[in-house]
Amino acid sequence: MQSVGEQTYTQAVREGKYDLYVGNLFGKYDNVRTYWEDQLTRIALRPFLGELVERRCQNDRGVRIVDLGCGAGQGYEILTKIDRRDLDLGLQHKRVLPKEKIDLYLGLDISAAMVEKGQTLFESEPHVEFAQADLREGLGRLKTEQEPFDIYFSSYGSLSHLMRQDLVKLLEDICQHSRNDSTIVLDFLGRYSIEWPDFWGARSESEKVREYTMSYLYPPATREKIESEKFPLRFWAGTEVKELAKELTAATGVGVEVLKLMDRSLLVGRHTDTQEYNPQLKAIRRSINSLHEDYLRTNLEELLIDPTIVPDHPVIAPQLRQLITSWNVVVEYCQQRLWKRCALTELEGWDSFTKSLQFALMTVDRVIADVGWMWYGDPRANIIEPQLGYALRTLEYEMQQGWGCGHGLVAILRIKK
Ligand SMILES: C[S@@+](CC[C@H](N)C(=O)[O-])C[C@H]1O[C@@H](n2cnc3c(N)ncnc32)[C@H](O)[C@@H]1O
Numbered sequence: 001m002q003s004v005g006e007q008t009y010t011q012a013v014r015e016g017k018y019d020l021y022v023g024n025l026f027g028k029y030d031n032v033r034t035y036w037e038d039q040l041t042r043i044a045l046r047p048f049l050g051e052l053v054e055r056r057c058q059n060d061r062g063v064r065i066v067d068l069g070c071g072a073g074q075g076y077e078i079l080t081k082i083d084r085r086d087l088d089l090g091l092q093h094k095r096v097l098p099k100e101k102i103d104l105y106l107g108l109d110i111s112a113a114m115v116e117k118g119q120t121l122f123e124s125e126p127h128v129e130f131a132q133a134d135l136r137e138g139l140g141r142l143k144t145e146q147e148p149f150d151i152y153f154s155s156y157g158s159l160s161h162l163m164r165q166d167l168v169k170l171l172e173d174i175c176q177h178s179r180n181d182s183t184i185v186l187d188f189l190g191r192y193s194i195e196w197p198d199f200w201g202a203r204s205e206s207e208k209v210r211e212y213t214m215s216y217l218y219p220p221a222t223r224e225k226i227e228s229e230k231f232p233l234r235f236w237a238g239t240e241v242k243e244l245a246k247e248l249t250a251a252t253g254v255g256v257e258v259l260k261l262m263d264r265s266l267l268v269g270r271h272t273d274t275q276e277y278n279p280q281l282k283a284i285r286r287s288i289n290s291l292h293e294d295y296l297r298t299n300l301e302e303l304l305i306d307p308t309i310v311p312d313h314p315v316i317a318p319q320l321r322q323l324i325t326s327w328n329v330v331v332e333y334c335q336q337r338l339w340k341r342c343a344l345t346e347l348e349g350w351d352s353f354t355k356s357l358q359f360a361l362m363t364v365d366r367v368i369a370d371v372g373w374m375w376y377g378d379p380r381a382n383i384i385e386p387q388l389g390y391a392l393r394t395l396e397y398e399m400q401q402g403w404g405c406g407h408g409l410v411a412i413l414r415i416k417k
Contacts, residue, residue: 261402
């Protein structure tokens, strides 16, 4: 039977890479995963999850979630830590889906090590359960043993482990098992990421499946010494997800509505640091991780990206080049602004900048202006650099189109029965 990355995942769990902690310069839970990727998944989900929770609670019922390829329960952390609003200075977070509104979170994973780790980490949460399951067999026993779920969830590329025909089988099972208004969250690797331009031209089904490694779990020195396991993953484009939804409706008679497609990590994907599939890349993720690290100052020059490295493609290339150009404007402005006051509206091209770019520049400008009188605790490393990170993160999010141009592609679907 084909490898599903079992060796990689078992080893990662053994080394504590799936323990719950946040923020790091490298590895599974680096700062980009924590402050960019998981946060953006939360931001994308927020409005849809808000509606769903309201509907369930009107019926006096808690929410039922199944997490497909759950790892050690990262989905539970993602879903239960969505703030209702970004700007809220109170002591207690107001969550969209607080734990007490969950009837069941059931995490499914093929890896025994993951299931065991999840059980240990969430031992004290009575409504959290884990079970070993192979999603290539669809929902399996769950179809008869479990009531419908409100959310059929996946995070961080789990469903790219399934080949297309296995995914279709799983989704057909979900169409039958779900109730009206159930939400499906699909999380794939994006075909058009700048990390692997060689994959962009894939046409046939077999070309859309590539050998992949998670060598990024290790810092560079270790990476060079070990032979990382290779396993096949299916890379997805946004248009394919829309086609898939139509195909499911045709096959099952159940409505599958695409609510949102989101590209995640367009310029900061995991393999920018390894350069494993694109040697032209700079190690941008490492620099962004550094922006979010306390008491660590980042050489902003390392954040500048050369837009000419984007290969030609009639649709994808202009979008990526525009993002890179805007990104560089923000970084360069921050570099200058650290040394001298400069009027934003006098920047060359200001009037032609998109609202997203203007907003990112205003954020950087305000933070530096306001930090001027604060001298405690390394304001550059601890205040300005993280805010620059968030400005760049927001720029990426607002400019993405859900085409499959990021390391990750998230699709939020709703069942209509
Ligand atoms: C990249 S990890 C993501 C884990 C977690 N969802 C997260 O957010 O970090 C992919 C997970 O999918 C699991 N997986 C791979 N193939 C699977 C299959 N056929 N059935 C169930 N789980 C699978 C792996 O064991 C692994 O835990």
